[in-house]
Structure formats: C-alpha cells, structure tokens
Amino acid sequence: MCGIYGVLGLSGAAPHASGLLHRMGLSILHRGPDDEGSFAEGPMLLGMRRLSIIDVAGGHQPLSGEDGNVVVVCNGEIYNFQALRRELEAAGHRFATRSDTEVIVHGYEEYGDAILGRLEGMFGLAIWDRRRRRLLVARDPLGIKPVYYHQRADQLAFASEAKALLAVPGIEARVDPAALAQYLSVGYVSAPNSLFAGMRKLAPGHALAVEDGRVDIRPYWRLKPGVDEGRAEASWIDELRSEMERAVREQMVSDVPIGAFLSGGIDSSAVVAFMSRHTDRPVRTYSIGFAGSSGAALYNELPHARTVAQAFGTTHREILVQPDVAALLPQLLWHMDEPVADAAFITTYLVSKFAREDVTVILSGVGGDELFGGYRRYLDEHYRRLYQRIPRVIRRSMIDPVARRLPSDRHHRVLNELRLAKAFVLADSLSFEDRYRRYMEVFDGAERAALLLAAPPSFDDCIARAFAASDATDPLRRLMDVDLATQMPEDLLMLTDKMSMAVSLECRVPLLDQRLVELAARMPARLKVGGGDLKRGMKRSLAGVLPDSILNREKRGFGAPIGAWFRQELAPLVADLLSRDTVCRRGLLDPDAVARTIAEHERQQADRTDHLLALVNLEIWARLYLDGSSVATVTAELKAKLAA
Secondary structure (H helix, E strand, O other), X not given: OEEEEEEEEOOOOOOOOOOHHXXXXXXXXXXXXXXXXXXXXXXXXXXXEEOOOOXXXXXXXXXXXXXXXXXXXXEEEEOOHHHHHHHHHHOOOOOOOOOOOHXXXXXXXXXXXXHHHHOOEEEEEEEEEOOOOEEEEEEOOOOOOXXXXXXXXXXXXXXXXXXXXXXXXXXXXXXXXXXXXXXXXXXXOOOOOOOEOOEEEOOOOEEEEEEOOEEEEEEXXXXXXXXXXXXXXXXXXXXXXXXXXXXXXXXXOOOOOEEEEOOOOHHHHHHHHHHHOOOOOOOEEEEEEEOOOOOOHHHOOHHHHHHHHHHOOOEEEEEEEOOOHHHHHHHXXXXXXXXXXXXXXXXXXXXXXXXXXXXXXXXXXXXXXXXHOOOHHHHHHHXXXXXXXXXXXXXXXXXXXXXXXXXXXXXXXXXXXXXXXXXXXXXXXXXXXXXXXXXXOOOOHHHHHHHEOOXXXXXXXXXXXXXXXXXXXXXXXXXXXXXXXXXXXXXXXXHHHHHHHOOOOEEEOHHHOHHHHHHHHHOOOHHHHHHHOOOHHHHHHOEOXXXXXXXXXXXXXXXXXXXHXXXXXXXXXXXXXXXXXXXXXXXXXXXXXXXXXXXXXXXXXXXXXXXXXXXXXXXXXXXXXXXXXXHHHHHHHHHHHHHO
C-alpha cells in the first residue's frame, strides 16, 4: 500500500521544480511512512511513499524490469500476483523481488495495456514506458483506490490524493461550481469530477494514457450485462459460499500483522468466519461503539460483535468512544481531500486508529450490501406493489397528507421508522429512477436551486449518467449498477481508503473481489431480495457458517449519531459554522436556505442529518483548503466556540 504521484511534461521538456517529488510525497506521508522512492528522466517524474506489506525488504518502488525500459509505481495490492508470476516466468521473464507490483512490470512487457484486465486487486498505478515515452495511469475496476489528476497545456500531474497535486506549482485550490452542485445533490463528488476546479478523478475501471502529447482516457473493464435466471438456487448458494471464502483467503496474504473490522453485521461477520478457517492463530478483530452521547444506544452493535468473536474464538478488542468531534472533523476532512455527507467517515477513522495499534492490514465487509441486496431501498418495488393495492383515492387523500406531517429522526427507533415510511409514501408517484434518487439525494433540485447563490454553468447528474450507462433490464440489477458507479467508489470506498490510510492502515475489501462482483451481478433478484427478505441468497449461503442470531438480526448502518449531536452537543458548532455571517462571508450559499435547513432539523420536522453534515463539512473543508488555515487553527476555532 502506497501513495503514488508524478508529473509529466507534455511538450517533452522536464517539469522543472527543485524538490517537487519530495514535497508531493511529504503531503501524503501517512500513506507510506516506511519508504520513499523516485524516478526522474526526461519529461517524467515518478514518486511513491510506501507502506510495506509484501516483500517488506525487497519491494522498494519504483520498480523496473530486466532492461529498465518499464518503470512502475503502484498503490494497492494485486491478489492474483502469484499466478501471474508463474505465467510470466514460464514466458521467460525473470523476477528480482517477491513484490506483487513486479508482475505489473513484466505483465506490461508481455501484454501491453491488456495487463490491466488481468490484474485482480485494488490499485492506482502508473507505468512509464521509457522506449515509447508513454505514461499509463489506471484505477482498479471497482474504484477501491483513488487517482486524481490535473492537466494543463504543458503538463499532466497525478496522485493518490488531491493534496499532493496542490504541492505542484500553478495548481491552486478553487471550488468547481458544477462539482459543488453535485456535492450538494448526493453528498460526495463523483468521478470524473472533484471539488477542486481543474482537478479530476479517474473513474473506476478506467485508464489514462499519454503519448506524443495526446491524453486519452478510456474504460478497460465493465460488468457484463445480463442475469442468469435459469440456474438452480442450490447451485448459486454453493458457488457464492465458495467464492466468498476464496476471496477472503486470497486477501489474507501479508508479511505484516493482519486483522478484521467486526461490526456484528452479516458482511463483516462472514469475513471473520472465513478468515478463521485459513489461519492457525486467532483472528484479530476490532469493534467500536459510542458512549455517553445523544443517540449512542442506537449505534451500539458491540453485543453482536461479541457473539461473532466468541463463535470463532477471535482475539477481540472493542472500544467505546465519546469523540471530540470539534477536534476530529478538521483533521479528518484534511485527510478526505473532499467533504462527504456520510458520518461513516468518523467511525471508520476511529476504528482504524484503534486497530492500527496492533495490525498493519485490516479486512472489511464493505460491499456486501451493494452486491447482495442489503439496503431497504432495494425493496422499493416489492413494497410498492403491495402499497398500490390500496385504492389511489385513499393513498392521495388520506395517507399522503398524514405522511407529510410525520416527524423524522434517524437516531430514534420509532421516528426512524416514520422517516422511512414518509420517504416511501412521498416517492410513490415518482418514476423508477426518481424513486431511487429520492432515497439517495441530499438536497433535491429545488433545494439546491434555493441553496446556491449562483447557478452552476452545468450540472453533472451522476445518478442519471449511471442509469443511462446501465444496460441491465432487471430493475434490481439496474439499481446495483448505479450504486457501483456512484456511491460505492466515491463515497464508501473513498472514505474507507482515506480514513484507513490516515493512520497508515491498509484496508482490504474481499467482498468486492472482482470475480465475486461479477458472480453477484449475474444472480437473479429473487436471490437478493426475494419475498421482501434482504440478502436472501447471501444469508442462505452462510447458514451453518454464522450464528442464526447474526443472520436474522436487524440491519444497522456503520455510522455515528451525528444528527443527534447536531441537535444537542454540537448545536453551538452548527450555529457558528452555518451562521448568517459565516455563510455570507463564504459567498457560496444562501443564508436563508441554510437557516431553514437547521430549523427543520431542530424541530424534527424533517431529518436533516445528511444536509447539515454536508454544509458543516463544506465550511470546514473551505477553511482548510480555500482559506489555507491549518488543521490546528481550525480545530482551535471550533473548540473555542464549543467552550463558549
């Protein structure tokens, strides 16, 4: 696991800047505290910071082949590197290290760009072909690892994190108005956009090639369309269990200590169960709960995690936290590069920091909900068919008006159910795509228009773009295609990468193994949400593997009670960060629209947790990146407001 970065002069001249690679590397030191490497020749500068995982002694990067004509830096892990190595050795290639990255060097020598389609793993990589003076940059198929880039007339720069690009002379931190509108829409910025004007993100499964001054970006992988309806259920169940176990086993390869996050949900529990089958030592597991704060009880899953830990004899550690959010948010948003409206970034950081006390590699259950039907929104069609049996006149004249007046609060069990019911009823008359949008949007179109002081020159509707790109005819498969193109890489995986790497912890996600993803995509909807049962097929495949109490428990998201905090402990922070004076001074948003959002949340008229988190994080991000304030300065400002 590393941080990679580089600058290519597009006119053929060297990008002159003394110490540039070192400065870029220092900005992402947390990604690779163990080693630093660089390559500089002609128009190409390549650099990396390394967190040593495989071949600790011999895996220094950049790596090159026998003749030195191919130079590679890679952030991530290639899980099928041993099979690829045997194949390449049989073809006559000679390896100098045990590193997984070296298969990229010889694979490119043997197959050219086609090597990208043979790699199974998570990666952001760059290949410099010295003979052709050609640069190839690629991001893994699922977008587990990020790649940012910035292009101008005379150069192209790339890096694992945006802050490394900001170390390049001439690249400044400015807001992209179109990306800001997208951020307010979905709570993150989706590739190829970034919140920084002029800075882009390489989309999952895409490669960027530069040769003779020309820049070409194209996909090298995508899920095949089609669902296999003719196969027996038992066959699916057996293969699914086998493939999950294979993916976990393959991702346990490490020369340093390894462990697993354990929430007590089905996904993380399955990972731990399969890990326990392939080690002669107890698996190290880590869980987190919240203590002494509003809404904490609803997010405490520690008893479920203990059940799994006891079932598999893990060496289990858990931590109850009462986080100092005023101190955390500036630090975490600096690491995130871009703000997100997802409280899971707080939880992920805290449990990553806790696990890093013991291990360097962690396995996570991220991805199971998206692949196997774990979200309530996937039941929309099922419940809609039942709901529409109620006469339309009753739905419109009686149920709709009542639903509009229901209180909402995701941090209270009853009010959370009312929140979900309200969202379902009010979305009933919408189209298929707009019902999905209702579940996923933070600020809808009308709210964005009221919120933004200036309409953006364009609006990239990433949800509409993802629906248009999906050629699936099965409704559930379409929803999952959209999730895998939007929220999964640019929200969940982005925060997982940034928050784990903030503490120099490599996080692997075996449920997003490429072959497992392709298998899940072919599975019919009845095996995912059949009969209104979430994760039906996955649960059946894990029968006898996990305790029944875990398989049948109610789902709870991996987040934090941030909405309750905003209403109580953190109310002074919200009042300061989103005050009329602050909003007017920033000059991006309408202060009246911001004030309405705060008031609706305080009165529980609507659950505005994500809305307020989006706005609070945006202002803190702006202070860090646009104003150039240090993390320490912003933290002191926030803590002073809370103390007052």
